[in-house]
Amino acid sequence: MTDTSTVADTAAKTSESKGNKTARRVRAAALSLFARHGYAAVSMRQIATAVGVQPGALYNHFPTKQDLLKDLMLTHMQDLHAAWRSWQDDAARPSDPLDSFVTFHIRYHLERAEEVFIAYMELRNLEPENFREIEETRQKYEAILTEILAAGSAAGRYEVKDARVTTRAIIAMLTGIPTWYREGGSLSRPTIETIYLDMVRKSVAPMRCHTPEGGG
Amino acid sequence: MTDTSTVADTAAKTSESKGNKTARRVRAAALSLFARHGYAAVSMRQIATAVGVQPGALYNHFPTKQDLLKDLMLTHMQDLHAAWRSWQDDAARPSDPLDSFVTFHIRYHLERAEEVFIAYMELRNLEPENFREIEETRQKYEAILTEILAAGSAAGRYEVKDARVTTRAIIAMLTGIPTWYREGGSLSRPTIETIYLDMVRKSVAPMRCHTPEGGG
Amino acid sequence: MTDTSTVADTAAKTSESKGNKTARRVRAAALSLFARHGYAAVSMRQIATAVGVQPGALYNHFPTKQDLLKDLMLTHMQDLHAAWRSWQDDAARPSDPLDSFVTFHIRYHLERAEEVFIAYMELRNLEPENFREIEETRQKYEAILTEILAAGSAAGRYEVKDARVTTRAIIAMLTGIPTWYREGGSLSRPTIETIYLDMVRKSVAPMRCHTPEGGG
Amino acid sequence: MTDTSTVADTAAKTSESKGNKTARRVRAAALSLFARHGYAAVSMRQIATAVGVQPGALYNHFPTKQDLLKDLMLTHMQDLHAAWRSWQDDAARPSDPLDSFVTFHIRYHLERAEEVFIAYMELRNLEPENFREIEETRQKYEAILTEILAAGSAAGRYEVKDARVTTRAIIAMLTGIPTWYREGGSLSRPTIETIYLDMVRKSVAPMRCHTPEGGG
DNA sequence: AATGAATGAGATTTCATTCAT
DNA sequence: AATGAATGAAATCTCATTCAT
Numbered sequence: 001m002t003d004t005s006t007v008a009d010t011a012a013k014t015s016e017s018k019g020n021k022t023a024r025r026v027r028a029a030a031l032s033l034f035a036r037h038g039y040a041a042v043s044m045r046q047i048a049t050a051v052g053v054q055p056g057a058l059y060n061h062f063p064t065k066q067d068l069l070k071d072l073m074l075t076h077m078q079d080l081h082a083a084w085r086s087w088q089d090d091a092a093r094p095s096d097p098l099d100s101f102v103t104f105h106i107r108y109h110l111e112r113a114e115e116v117f118i119a120y121m122e123l124r125n126l127e128p129e130n131f132r133e134i135e136e137t138r139q140k141y142e143a144i145l146t147e148i149l150a151a152g153s154a155a156g157r158y159e160v161k162d163a164r165v166t167t168r169a170i171i172a173m174l175t176g177i178p179t180w181y182r183e184g185g186s187l188s189r190p191t192i193e194t195i196y197l198d199m200v201r202k203s204v205a206p207m208r209c210h211t212p213e214g215g216g
Numbered sequence: 217m218t219d220t221s222t223v224a225d226t227a228a229k230t231s232e233s234k235g236n237k238t239a240r241r242v243r244a245a246a247l248s249l250f251a252r253h254g255y256a257a258v259s260m261r262q263i264a265t266a267v268g269v270q271p272g273a274l275y276n277h278f279p280t281k282q283d284l285l286k287d288l289m290l291t292h293m294q295d296l297h298a299a300w301r302s303w304q305d306d307a308a309r310p311s312d313p314l315d316s317f318v319t320f321h322i323r324y325h326l327e328r329a330e331e332v333f334i335a336y337m338e339l340r341n342l343e344p345e346n347f348r349e350i351e352e353t354r355q356k357y358e359a360i361l362t363e364i365l366a367a368g369s370a371a372g373r374y375e376v377k378d379a380r381v382t383t384r385a386i387i388a389m390l391t392g393i394p395t396w397y398r399e400g401g402s403l404s405r406p407t408i409e410t411i412y413l414d415m416v417r418k419s420v421a422p423m424r425c426h427t428p429e430g431g432g
Numbered sequence: 433m434t435d436t437s438t439v440a441d442t443a444a445k446t447s448e449s450k451g452n453k454t455a456r457r458v459r460a461a462a463l464s465l466f467a468r469h470g471y472a473a474v475s476m477r478q479i480a481t482a483v484g485v486q487p488g489a490l491y492n493h494f495p496t497k498q499d500l501l502k503d504l505m506l507t508h509m510q511d512l513h514a515a516w517r518s519w520q521d522d523a524a525r526p527s528d529p530l531d532s533f534v535t536f537h538i539r540y541h542l543e544r545a546e547e548v549f550i551a552y553m554e555l556r557n558l559e560p561e562n563f564r565e566i567e568e569t570r571q572k573y574e575a576i577l578t579e580i581l582a583a584g585s586a587a588g589r590y591e592v593k594d595a596r597v598t599t600r601a602i603i604a605m606l607t608g609i610p611t612w613y614r615e616g617g618s619l620s621r622p623t624i625e626t627i628y629l630d631m632v633r634k635s636v637a638p639m640r641c642h643t644p645e646g647g648g
Numbered sequence: 649m650t651d652t653s654t655v656a657d658t659a660a661k662t663s664e665s666k667g668n669k670t671a672r673r674v675r676a677a678a679l680s681l682f683a684r685h686g687y688a689a690v691s692m693r694q695i696a697t698a699v700g701v702q703p704g705a706l707y708n709h710f711p712t713k714q715d716l717l718k719d720l721m722l723t724h725m726q727d728l729h730a731a732w733r734s735w736q737d738d739a740a741r742p743s744d745p746l747d748s749f750v751t752f753h754i755r756y757h758l759e760r761a762e763e764v765f766i767a768y769m770e771l772r773n774l775e776p777e778n779f780r781e782i783e784e785t786r787q788k789y790e791a792i793l794t795e796i797l798a799a800g801s802a803a804g805r806y807e808v809k810d811a812r813v814t815t816r817a818i819i820a821m822l823t824g825i826p827t828w829y830r831e832g833g834s835l836s837r838p839t840i841e842t843i844y845l846d847m848v849r850k851s852v853a854p855m856r857c858h859t860p861e862g863g864g
Numbered sequence: 865a866a867t868g869a870a871t872g873a874g875a876t877t878t879c880a881t882t883c884a885t
Numbered sequence: 886a887a888t889g890a891a892t893g894a895a896a897t898c899t900c901a902t903t904c905a906t
C-alpha cells in the first residue's frame with residue numbers, strides 16, 4: 001500500500017464521471033457549506049455565490065435543495081460501498097477482517113470528512129422517503145461490521161456480547177475521528193490508525209481484563 | 217443506589233429552579249424541537265406554537281433565538297458538571313475511576329438524551345463568543361476522563377497510547393448511545409451499561425490481545 | 433325603494449362586521465386588483481403596496497394568496513345570497529318572480545361589478561376543494577332562477593324549452609352587463625334595467641314571435 | 649348543409665397553412681393551456697413541455713409570450729371573420745339575417761370553444777397596442793349583429809330599444825354556451841341551437857309580451 | 865406577561881428570455 | 886431549429902424581531 005488516498009479515490013471515478021462541470025461545482029460547494037454550517041443554515045444563494053452563478057441556475061442541475069442534499073448523501077453512501085468493494089481486492093489490506101474494516105473505515109472517513117459529517121448530521125433533514133433510501137444503505141454498510149463481529153465471535157476470535165451494539169459502539173468511535181482531526185496537526189493519520197485499531201481490537205478481545213465490579 | 221434516574225435529577229433541581237413557568241416551558245419546547253429538527257430548522261413560531269403562546273411572548277424570556285440555544289447548552293453543561301460532582305458523593309458508584317466515569321456518563325446521557333444531542337449537534341450554530349464559553353466547559357468535562365486515563369496509565373492500570381485521543385474515542389463511543397437507544401426497546405439500560413463498560417475497560421486494558429499484524 | 437344601492441348594502445354589514453381594518457383593506461385592494469388584472473397576474477407585493485404595508489404583513493390576515501381569492505369569492509357568494517333574502521322582504525320589488533329576479537340581479541351586479549367579475553373569471557384559479565365550495569353556492573343561486581322558470585313554465589306564464597339552459601342564457605346575458613357598463617356613461621342604470629328586463633321577459637314569453645324557418 | 653363542423657373548418661385552412669409544424673404545435677399547446685389555466689398562469693416552460701421541446705425553442709417561432717397570445721387572438725378573430733364571409737356563401741344558411749347570425753355564431757363558438765374563451769378572458773392581458781388591434785376586429789364582428797338589429801328594427805321586423813346594448817346582450821348570451829357545453833352531454837348541438845335561436849328571436853320580437861310593471 | 869400586527873430581510877423557487885453550441 | 890445552461894428579476898411565503906396595547 002503505497003498511498004493512503006487510494007481508498008476513496010477508486011470509487012470516485014465511478015459516480016463523478018457523468019456529471020457536467022457546473023453540477024460538480026454545485027455539489028462541491030454544497031458539500032463544503034453543508035458540512036460547515038449545516039443544511040438548514042445554508043441558503044441556495046450562498047451555494048450559488050460559492051459556485052459563481054445566479055441562484056436560479058442551480059435549478060438546472062438539482063430540482064430542489066432537498067434533492068441536492070439527497071444527492072450528496074446517496075453519492076457518498078454509494079461511493080463508500082464501492083470503495084469497500086475495491087478494498088476487498090486490495091492485496092495490501094490487513095488479513096484479519098476486523099483490522100481490515102477498521103483500517104478501511106478510518107482511511108475512508110479521513111479522506112471524505114465532509115461527506116461523512118453530512119451523512120451523520122443531516123439525516124434528520126431528509127424527507128421521509130429519502131431518509132429511508134439513505135438509511136438502508138447505511139445499515140447495509142454497518143451490517144458488514146456486524147457480520148465480521150458475529151462470525152469472529154462464533155469462531156471465538158472475538159468476544160462480543162451483542163454484535164449490533166458493538167457495531168454501533170465501534171462505528172461511533174471511529175466516525176468521531178474527523179470531527180477533531182486536523183490535517184497537519186500533531187497526529188499523523190497512521191498514528192491515529194494505530195491507536196484506534198489497537199483500541200478496537202482490545203475492546204472485542206476474548207478475555208477478562210478487569211474484575212468487573214457490577215455496573216448498575 | 218435504588219433508582220438509575222438519580223444521576224441527572226440531582227443536578228436538575230439547581231437549574232430548573234430559576235425561571236418562571238413560561239420560561240421553563242419555552243426551554244422544554246425548544247429543547248425537544250431543536251433535538252428533533254435542529255436549531256436552524258426550527259422557527260421561533262414553532263416554539264411559540266408548542267408552548268401555546270404567540271411568538272412575541274418568547275422575547276419576554278429570551279432576548280434572541282441564539283440566547284435560547286446558548287441557555288439550553290450552557291444549562292446542560294452546568295447540569296452535567298453538577299451531576300458529576302454529586303456523583304462523587306454517591307456511595308454506590310464504582311470504585312474504579314474509569315468505571316465510575318463511564319457508568320455516570322452513560323446514565324446521564326440516557327436520561328438527558330435531547331440535551332446531549334443538542335450539545336453535540338448545535339455547536340456550530342453558536343456565535344463565536346457563545347461557542348467559546350460552551351466549548352470550555354465541554355473540554356473541562358472531557359478533561360476529567362483524560363486525567364483518569366492519564367493517571368491510570370501512569371499507574372499501569374491502563375494502557376493508552378494518547379490519553380486525549382483515547383478520551384475522544386471513548387466519549388464518541390458512549391455519546392453515540394442515545395442516537396439509537398429507544399426506551400422500551402429490546403435492550404435495558406443496565407444491559408447497555410454492561411456492554412459498553414466492558415468494551416471500554418478492555419479497550420484500555422494493559423495487555424496485548426491479538427498479535428498485531430500491521431495496519432498500514 | 434328610495435336608493436338603488438340598498439340591494440347590496442344590506443348584506444354587506446353582515447360579512448364585513450368582524451374583520452379588522454387591515455384585513456378589510458387587503459380584501460378591498462385585492463378585489464380591485466384581481467378584477468382589473470386577474471388573480472394570476474397580481475402579486476402579493478402589488479396588493480401590499482396598494483394597502484401600504486409590507487408583503488409579509490398580508491400573511492397575518494390571509495394564510496395564502498389562494499385563501500385571499502377564496503375569501504373574496506365566498507364572501508361575494510354569501511353576500512349575494514344574503515342580499516337575495518333581504519330582497520324578498522323588500523316591498524318595492526316587482527311582483528312577478530322573473531321580473532323580481534332580473535331586477536335584483538342587474539342591480540346587485542352593477543353595484544358589485546368587481547366581485548361579480550372575479551366570481552366569473554377566477555373560478556379556474558381556485559384549487560379543487562375551494563372550487564367545489566364556491567361552485568356549490570353558485571349553483572344554488574342559479575337554481576333560484578331555474579325554479580322560477582320551471583314554475584312559471586308549468587303555470588303557462590312562460591314558455592321555456594329547458595329551464596336550466598334558459599337559466600344559463602339569462603344569467604350570461606345579465607352578467608355580461610358589468611363588463612361594458614361604465615358609471616356616468618350614456619346609459620343610466622334604470623335604462624339598462626328596462627332594456628334587459630324587456631328582453632328577458634320576451635325571450636321566455638309564451639308565444640311564437642316569428643315563423644321559425646329552420647335552424648340546422 | 650351536411651355537417652355542422654363546416655362553419656369553422658372552411659376558415660381554418662387559411663390560418664393553419666402559415667407556419668411550420670412546430671409553430672403549429674406551439675400554438676395548439678398554448679391555446680389549450682391558456683384556455684384552461686389562463687395566460688398569466690401558464691409558463692413558457694409548460695408550453696414547451698406540452699410541445700415536447702425545450703423552452704428556448706419556442707423563441708424560434710414567437711418572439712415573446714405576449715406575441716404568442718396576440719397571435720392566437722388575432723388568428724382567431726381573422727378566422728372568425730373569414731368564416732363569417734364563407735357563411736355568406738353557404739346556401740343552406742337561414743334566410744333571416746338574425747337567424748343566420750345566431751346560427752353561425754353558435755356553431756362557430758362551439759367548434760372553437762378554446763379560441764373563443766381566450767378571446768374573451770385574455771383581453772386584459774394584451775398590451776395596449778395589441779389590445780387595440782384585437783378589440784377593433786371584435787367590434788367589427790359585433791357591428792355585424794348591431795347592423796342586422798338596426799336594419800331589422802327600422803324595418804319593423806324587430807323591436808329593440810338600443811341596438812348596441814341588444815347586441816351585447818345577445819352576444820353575451822350566446823358566447824356563454826361553450827362555458828357549460830360538454831361534448832357528449834345530454835344536449836345535442838342542434839337542440840342548443842334551437843333553444844337559443846328561439847330565445848333570441850323572441851327577445852327582439854316586435855310585441856309586448858307582458859304588461860311591464862315598472863322596474864325601479 | 866402576553867397579544868396581534870407590523871417590519872425588513874431573506875428563504876426557495878419560478879419566470880421570460882438569451883445565447884453559445 | 887433545437888438544446889442546455891445561464892441570467893436577472895420576481896414570485897410566494899417565512900423569518901427573527903419589535904412594539905403598542
